[in-house]
Amino acid sequence: MAAGDDAPRPISLFYSYSHRDEDLRQKLQEHLAVLRRAGLVSEWHDRNIDAGDEWAKEIDRNLFSADIILLLVSPSFIASDYCWSVEVKKALERHDRGEAVVVPVILRPCRWGLTGFARLQAVPKDARAVTAWPNEDAAFDDVAGRIEALVERIRVERAPTARPHPDPLPQAGEGGTRGSVRVRAFKDLAVFRDGDAPWFPEMVVIPSGTFLMGSPPGEEGRSDDEGPQHRVTIGYRFALGKYAVRFSEYDHFCEVTKREKPEDRGWGRGQRPVITVSWLDAVAYCEWLTKETGQPYRLPSEAEWEYGARAGTTTPFSFGGTISPKQANYDGNYTYGGGSKGEYRQRTVPVGTLPANPRGLHEMHGNVREWVEDVWHDSYAGAPADGSAWTDGEGKDSSRLRVARGGSWYNYPRLLRSAFRVRYPPGGRYLNLGFRLARTLD
The missing domain is CATH 3.40.50.10140 (Toll/interleukin-1 receptor homology (TIR) domain)
Incomplete structure (x- = not known):
């Protein structure tokens, strides 16, 4: 046929x-x-x-x-x-x-x-x-x-899910619950929500600070696009999602905006991280949530994502020099840095199943790769040093490749390293790719 x-x-x-x-x-x-x-x-x-x-x-x-x-x-x-x-x-x-x-x-x-x-x-x-x-x-x-x-x-x-993108989002529907939380009252690493509605995400306050972004030349599994390693100073506090966005949260968004719900491959929805969502879908969700809560939600910049993932560490993973399937969801038939083999789950697991990193963020390594705001560059030569997204002025309608981070259930452990980066077309939808929210605080 x-x-x-x-x-x-x-x-x-x-x-x-x-x-x-x-x-x-x-x-x-x-x-x-x-x-x-x-x-x-x-x-x-x-x-x-x-x-x-x-x-x-x-x-x-x-x-x-x-x-x-x-x-x-x-x-x-x-x-x-x-x-x-x-x-x-x-x-x-x-x-x-x-x-x-x-x-x-x-x-x-x-x-x-x-x-x-x-x-x-x-x-x-x-x-x-x-x-x-x-x-x-x-x-x-x-x-x-x-x-x-x-x-x-x-x-x-x-293989992306064959599904056309919907028309531009309407205004937030009736019944929206707008938050009024005074975020500056929270201490660093505090967990908060912007309201009581079940689709409001749990967010972690990330402190300001300086870190080395990228990987050193001798790191096992390193690619040239992870360098040159450079110092980034994030002089502001911001929030990252404690978990990747769940199906339960994204499905509510689809219902109120009349969008088609994404494919789940038969693995289940609910608390599992949403998959088969494009960069454009993720941006649309952020825009909707901003209107729904009255708070500035967005995708994290690539620097913010790595800063949150490293959580003050300089090792390949926030857990140290190696990683195991007890700490992350990936292809456990393969090892890194002298680690041991383990379970290969062959699908996503519900968010929060695996241990959090030192900043209280779960599944920053593995489970699903996560979209970030930046357009792709082959190296960090000329990259911003202030934590901002590197977009070259490209808006959301640009066809430029976008960056994803974090590794997934399908990947080898070297692709879960804090510094690893990969790119996809902004309209692509994939079974190993979701997203995590960021929120401006200051």
Whole structure:
């Protein structure tokens, strides 16, 4: 059956390989043909470059847009200067930023265990080279099965909910409850609400202060976009949500504003963090809540978010140099900094399930990534040093990529670090992405 206009886009595969292994690449493509015919994947390799095209630009363009990058590993692949110094380097950088998944496919026996991608799960089973199997078709079928499972996992996480954005918000509906709390009376780290209505969030007063934003060059799992590390002084108090916004809160917003409720993947609503909401949805919620309460709610700036997440620490996580699934919701099959493996829940958990950081904020690491106000920049060169959002004057109608923070239920632990950052289109809705509120106090 032909895919309709509303069908999810295919997951894109990029083949990084040596031309000496072209016959093996073609055999792998034959085994993946069923995914291609089903519209689940699209594939690209350098034989797709047309005459007259600038080959290096075409390779970069497709490498930087791929969802899955297959490294077809062999002695020839490792010996190739271009594969090794260009494609592998860029692929691992995208993998470490959480933008793509890199899969080593071991074609022929070689000393690949000494490479930078040896830390990644390789295929076929037990990383036994395809040519070492008694039957190469059986080996490639094993590879195809594992890629099919990965494609489904990526579709679950990354495919936006196909739902149009509603018209601009009306004024707050009848029955609105406006708050009158005098926030300046609260002490630092106090928890408050702006009224008694059940959809009013619990907020934590964050004190002013100075911190080092970004990660040091030697931090495990660091990406270049986390630097240069720089000092930020937040000379004002503000409030952050004790929890990410819940489904119960967001569903009320949808009911009173006549918006379609977001998908929950069958995991439950209520106290779970809302997911499949875009940056635009999150901004609309902040605008509605501001009108409903009479108080200035908004998304946090990227600096405010990291300041709240670090909670006075300089370690990769607010819990220290490592993290465990008892502290955060992520893929517990993987470890960081000598930590131990643990549970992989494969979905969100209700907010407040896991321990708070030293500032009383729950699930700043893992569960869902969280939208912030800033537009994306590839580094902190020129970033504000006062805690304000770095937007380049772009308004909410801009198509510029927006930043998300915090890691999610789906991610490896290195992607939960306080300094880790990633970007998404502002209209995208994803199963691992929600938001947390900020509120201006002073």
